[in-house]
Amino acid sequence: MGDWHKIKYLVIDVDGTMTDAGIYYDEHGNELKKFCTKDAAGFFAAKRVGIQIMVLTGRECAATTRRMKEMKVDFLVQNCKDKVTYLTKFREEHQIGREEIGYLGDDLNDLQPMKLCSFVGCPEDACTEVKARADYVSAVKGGYGAVRDIIEHLLRERGEWEQAVSEIYDIGV
DSSP: OOOGGGOOEEEEOOTTTTSOSOOEEOTTOOEEOOOOTTHHHHHHHHHHTTOEEEEEOSSOOHHHHHHHHHTTOSEEEOSOSOHHHHHHHHHHHHTOOGGGEEEEOOSHHHHHHHTTOSEEEEOTTSOHHHHHHOSEEOSSOTTTTHHHHHHHHHHHHTTOHHHHHHHHHOOOO
8 A cells, every 4th residue: 555645636547447348329329338326426525635536538428528527527538549648748737746646447558557656446347457556456347336436445545535425425424
């Protein structure tokens, strides 16, 4: 375990991490995705403790745009074919150190950008190479609440989960 208290940004992949990796097309050629509503609690808790969320994906999809607007993500970057170059430039422009950024992903294209981050989380069904790199492997599959589980783990390690969800949901934990 690293010192994850310094994390101010979480970079989150979409396909296979926030979704079940399935891509659906309707009769008009529109791309559809299924997002898990359970992930919302993780997004909102992270934001509550001051972590900014970047969604970084190699595909572009109107469904992703809509859901990420609902989740109030700070940065939505779609159709990104070179995540390493993008993240390197983003870190330089915003003067973000490696210790201030975490990454949630599931597949081979996430391995190189993960090296730019101090915390790595992945779903249970991530590829073997990503699981080997991850600081935390969720027991939940991508698209079924893995993002929430990973963020909950991170915030519990920081001692911030209970307070954040108590303030958001008024549940008095």
